[in-house]
Amino acid sequence: xxxxxxxxxxxxxxxxxxxxxxxxxxxxxxxxxxxxxxxxxxxxxxxxxxxxxxxxxxxxxxxxxxxxxxxxxxxxxxxxxxxxxxxxxxxxxxxxxxxxxxxxxxxxxxxxxxxxxxxxxxxxxxxxxxxxxxxxxxxxxxxxxxxxxxxxxxxxxxxxxxxxxxxxxxxxxxxxxxxxxxxxxxxxxxxxxxxxxxxxxxxxxxxxxxxxxxx
Amino acid sequence: xxxxxxxxxxxxxxxxxxxxxxxxxxxxxxxxxxxxxxxxxxxxxxxxxxxxxxxxxxxxxxxxxxxxxxxxxxxxxxxxxxxxxxxxxxxxxxxxxxxxxxxxxxxxxxxxxxxxxxxxxxxxxxxxxxxxxxxxxxxxxxxxxxxxxxxxxxxxxxxxxxxxxxxxxxxxxxxxxxxxxxxxxxxxxxxxxxxxxxxxxxxxxxxxxxxxxxxxxxxxxxxxxxxxxxxxxxxxxxxxxxxxxxxxxxxxxxxxxxxxxxxxxxxxxxxxxxxxxxxxxxxxxxxxxxxxxxxxxxxxxxxxxxxxxxxxxxxxxxxxxxxxxxxxxxxxxxxxxxxxxxxxxxxxxxxxxxxxxxxxxxxxxxxxxxxxxxxxxxxxxxxxxxxxxxxxxxxxxxxxxxxxxxxxxxxxxxxxxxxxxxxxxxxxxxxxxxxxxxxxxxxxxxxxxxxxxxxxxxxxxxxxxxxxxxxxxxxxxxxxxxxxxxxxxxxxxxxxxxxxxxxxxxxxxxxxxxxxxxxxxxxxxxxxxxxxxxxxxxxxx
Ligand code: HEM
Ligand SMILES: [Cu+2]
Numbered sequence: 001x002x003x004x005x006x007x008x009x010x011x012x013x014x015x016x017x018x019x020x021x022x023x024x025x026x027x028x029x030x031x032x033x034x035x036x037x038x039x040x041x042x043x044x045x046x047x048x049x050x051x052x053x054x055x056x057x058x059x060x061x062x063x064x065x066x067x068x069x070x071x072x073x074x075x076x077x078x079x080x081x082x083x084x085x086x087x088x089x090x091x092x093x094x095x096x097x098x099x100x101x102x103x104x105x106x107x108x109x110x111x112x113x114x115x116x117x118x119x120x121x122x123x124x125x126x127x128x129x130x131x132x133x134x135x136x137x138x139x140x141x142x143x144x145x146x147x148x149x150x151x152x153x154x155x156x157x158x159x160x161x162x163x164x165x166x167x168x169x170x171x172x173x174x175x176x177x178x179x180x181x182x183x184x185x186x187x188x189x190x191x192x193x194x195x196x197x198x199x200x201x202x203x204x205x206x207x208x209x210x211x212x213x214x215x
Numbered sequence: 216x217x218x219x220x221x222x223x224x225x226x227x228x229x230x231x232x233x234x235x236x237x238x239x240x241x242x243x244x245x246x247x248x249x250x251x252x253x254x255x256x257x258x259x260x261x262x263x264x265x266x267x268x269x270x271x272x273x274x275x276x277x278x279x280x281x282x283x284x285x286x287x288x289x290x291x292x293x294x295x296x297x298x299x300x301x302x303x304x305x306x307x308x309x310x311x312x313x314x315x316x317x318x319x320x321x322x323x324x325x326x327x328x329x330x331x332x333x334x335x336x337x338x339x340x341x342x343x344x345x346x347x348x349x350x351x352x353x354x355x356x357x358x359x360x361x362x363x364x365x366x367x368x369x370x371x372x373x374x375x376x377x378x379x380x381x382x383x384x385x386x387x388x389x390x391x392x393x394x395x396x397x398x399x400x401x402x403x404x405x406x407x408x409x410x411x412x413x414x415x416x417x418x419x420x421x422x423x424x425x426x427x428x429x430x431x432x433x434x435x436x437x438x439x440x441x442x443x444x445x446x447x448x449x450x451x452x453x454x455x456x457x458x459x460x461x462x463x464x465x466x467x468x469x470x471x472x473x474x475x476x477x478x479x480x481x482x483x484x485x486x487x488x489x490x491x492x493x494x495x496x497x498x499x500x501x502x503x504x505x506x507x508x509x510x511x512x513x514x515x516x517x518x519x520x521x522x523x524x525x526x527x528x529x530x531x532x533x534x535x536x537x538x539x540x541x542x543x544x545x546x547x548x549x550x551x552x553x554x555x556x557x558x559x560x561x562x563x564x565x566x567x568x569x570x571x572x573x574x575x576x577x578x579x580x581x582x583x584x585x586x587x588x589x590x591x592x593x594x595x596x597x598x599x600x601x602x603x604x605x606x607x608x609x610x611x612x613x614x615x616x617x618x619x620x621x622x623x624x625x626x627x628x629x630x631x632x633x634x635x636x637x638x639x640x641x642x643x644x645x646x647x648x649x650x651x652x653x654x655x656x657x658x659x660x661x662x663x664x665x666x667x668x669x670x671x672x673x674x675x676x677x678x679x680x681x682x683x684x685x686x687x688x689x690x691x692x693x694x695x696x697x698x699x700x701x702x703x704x705x706x707x708x709x710x711x712x713x714x715x716x717x718x719x720x721x722x723x724x725x726x727x728x729x730x731x732x733x734x735x736x737x738x739x740x741x742x743x744x745x746x747x748x749x750x751x752x753x754x755x756x
Pocket of ligand 1: 350464465467468510511529530532533536571572573575576578579580584587588589593596597600601605
C-alpha cells in the first residue's frame with residue numbers, strides 16, 4: 001500500500017507534489033490521445049451522416065430516445081456526484097470520497113444496465129446489421145451503416161465506462177483505508193479527469209446517435 | 216561505488232518485474248532484435264523469389280504472405296518502436312539527469328503490451344497467414360482476404376497502446392524531470408527528436424487504432440463500414456490509415472535524426488551547427504507531417520485540388536529535413552572528424568536519407584507520381600529512408616552507446632567493417648530498384664518480365680551482403696559482452712550527462728543529481744572539467 005505523502009525510494013521525483021503534477025499531466029496527455037481515438041470515429045460518423053443522409057436518419061429514428069435521454073441525465077449526475085468526491089478528497093474526508101465515489105459508480109452501473117436493456121431490445125428487433133437486418137427499402141444500406149456505428153460507438157464507450165467504474169472502486173477502496181488527506185488526494189483527481197472525459201464523449205455521442213436527423 | 220544496474224539482482228524475476236528504465240530498454244532490445252531477424256527472413260525469401268522472372272521458390276499466394284509478413288513485422292514490431300524503446304528508454308532519464316522515467320510502472324506495462332501484441336500478430340501471420348500487405352487496404356482486407364486479418368489487426372491495435380504509453384512517458388519526463396539548469400535549449404538534440412516523436416505517438420496512433428478497430432468490426436460482423444457493397448467507402452480507410460501512417464513514417468526517422476545529431480557533434484568535437492534550427496525542425500517535421508497524408512492517394516480518386524494542396528505540403532515538409540542535413544554538414548565542416556564506427560553509420564545516414572528525401576519529392580510531384588506510384592521506385596524511396604537512414608542510425612546509436620549500456624567496448628575494426636559493408640550492401644540492394652521502378656516494374660508481384668532480371672539479381676546479391684553485414688554486429692556485440700575491453704565512463708569524450716556516470720550506470724543513474732551549467736555540446740567546458748586538453752577521447756581500438 002502506498003502512502004502518497006512520501007516518495008518510494010526508486011521514485012524519479014523530488015517531492016510528492018512534483019510526482020502528482022506529473023500524474024495529472026500524464027492523464028491529460030492520455031486523454032488527448034483518447035480524444036483522437038473517438039475523434040476518428042466521430043469523423044466517420046459525420047461523413048456518413050452526410051453522404052448517406054436518408055438511411056442514416058432512418059436509423060436515428062429507430063433509436064430509443066427515452067432511454068438515451070435518461071442515460072444522459074444519469075451520466076451527467078454521476079459526473080457531478082464524482083466532483084463531490086473530488087472535493088471531499090481535497091478536504092481529506094475519506095468517508096466523503098467513499099460515499100460520493102460509490103454514488104457515482106452506482107449511477108455508472110445504472111447507465112450500463114439501461115444500455116444493456118436498450119441493446120437487448122435492438123437485438124430482438126434485429127437491428128444489428130447483417131443478413132437479417134430489420135430495416136428494408138432503398139435506404140436500408142445507410143441505416144445499416146448507422147447501426148454499425150451505433151453498436152461500435154456504444155460498445156467502445158461502454159468499455160470506457162467499465163474501466164472508469166473499476167477505477168472509481170479502486171479509489172473508494174483506498175479511501176476506505178484512509179489513504180487520502182488534505183495534503184494528498186491525487187488519485188481521486190486523476191480518476192475524476194478520466195470520468196469527466198467518458199461523460200464528455202457521451203455528450204457528443206448522444207446528439208450524434210439519437211438527435212441529428214430525427215426531427 | 217554503487218553496483219551497476221546490470222548485476223544489481225540477477226534473477227529472471229527481477230528482470231521481468233523491473234521498473235528500471237535501463238533494464239526495460241534491454242528487454243525491448245531483445246524483443247525487437249528477434250523481430251528484426253524475423254522480418255529479415257521475410258526479406259531474404261522475397262529476394263530469393265525474385266532471382267528468377269517466373270519466381271524461384273514460392274507460389275504466388277505464398278509470396279503475398281511473405282511480403283506481408285516482412286512489412287508488418289518490420290514496420291510495426293521493429294522500426295516504429297526501434298530507437299525510442301531501446302536507446303530512448305535507456306537514455307531519456309540519463310540525458311535529463313533523472314533517476315528514471317516519469318512513470319516507471321507504465322514503462323514496464325508498455326513492454327508487456329508490446330510482447331502481447333507481437334504474439335498476437337505472429338499467431339495471425341503463422342497460423343493462416345495474411346496477404347494484404349502492411350497497409351491492410353480495404354476492400355481486400357475487409358472482404359476478399361482469406362488470411363487472418365483479425366488477429367493481426369488487433370495485435371497492431373494493442374501495439375498502438377504500447378506506443379502511446381511510451382509517448383506519454385517521454386513527454387512528461389522531458390517536461391518534469393530535467394535536472395537543475397537543464398533548460399529546453401540545453402537539451403541534447405536527441406531529446407528534442409524524441410519529444411517530437413512522442414507527440415506523434417500520442418496524437419496519431421489513436422487514429423490508426425480506431426481505423427483498425429473499424430476494420431476488425433467490419434470483418435467480424437460483416438457490416439459495411441468500408442465495404443462499398445454494403446454502402447461503405449473503401450477510400451475512407453486509406454484516408455484514415457495515412458492520417459496515421461504518414462506521421463508514423465516520421466516516427467520512423469526523427470529518432471534517427473536525433474541519434475545522428477549526437478554522433479556528429481561528438482565525432483567532430485564541435486557543437487551542432489544551428490542548434491535551435493535543428494531542434495525546431497524536429498517539431499515542425501512532426502507538425503507538418505500531419506497534413507501531407509493525401510500524397511499516398513494521388514491516383515486513388517482524390518480530387519485534383521486536394522492533390523495539389525497535398526503535393527505542396529509535401530514539398531514544405533522537406534524543408535525542415537533539409538535544414539537538418541545542411542546543419543550536420545555545417546557541423547562537420549572544418550571539424551576534426553574521427554571516423555569511428557558510429558560516425559560511419561551517421562555519415563551513411565546523411566547520404567542515404569538525402570537520396571530518400573529527394574526521391575520523395577519526385578513522388579510528391581503529381582505528374583511524376585502517376586508514373587512511379589506502385590512501382591519499385593516507391594519501394595526504393597522508403598527503403599532509403601527507413602533502412603538506409605533509420606536502421607543505420609539505430610546501429611550507429613547502438614555502437615555509440617554500447618560502452619555505456621554494457622560497460623564494454625566493441626571491437627572497433629569489426630565495427631567499421633560492418634558499417635562499410637552495410638552501406639555497400641544496402642546500395643547494391645536498393646539502387647537497382649530505383650531503376651526498376653523507373654522502367655515500370657510494379658511492386659508486390661511474385662513474377663516479372665524477363666527484361667528486369669539483371670537488376671533483380673543485382674538487388675538480391677546486395678541483400679545477401681546486407682544480411683551478412685547485419686549479422687556481424689550480433690556476433691561481435693555478443694563477444695564484447697564477455698571479452699570486450701572495459702569501457703571508461705566517457706570513451707568518446709562526449710558532453711551529454713549520460714557520460715558523467717559510470718559505464719554501466721548504477722541503478723539510480725547518478726550518485727547525486729547533476730547540475731547543468733552550460734549548453735549541450737560545450738567541449739571547452741568538458742575539457743575544463745575533466746582536465747584533459749583535447750584528449751580526442753580515443754582510448755579505444
Ligand atoms: C522528404 C519528405 C518525404 C516526401 C516528400 C515523401 C513522399 C512520398 C510520397 C509522395 C509517397 C507516395 C508514393 C506513391 O505511393 O505513389 C511516399 C511513399 C512512402 N514513403 Fe515517403 N516521403 C518523404 C519522407 C518519407 C520518410 C521520412 C519515410 C519513412 C521513414 C517515408 C516512407 C514512405 C513509405 C513507407 C512509403 C510507401 C507506403 C506504401 O505505399 O507502402 N517517406 N513518400
Ligand atoms: Cu507519406
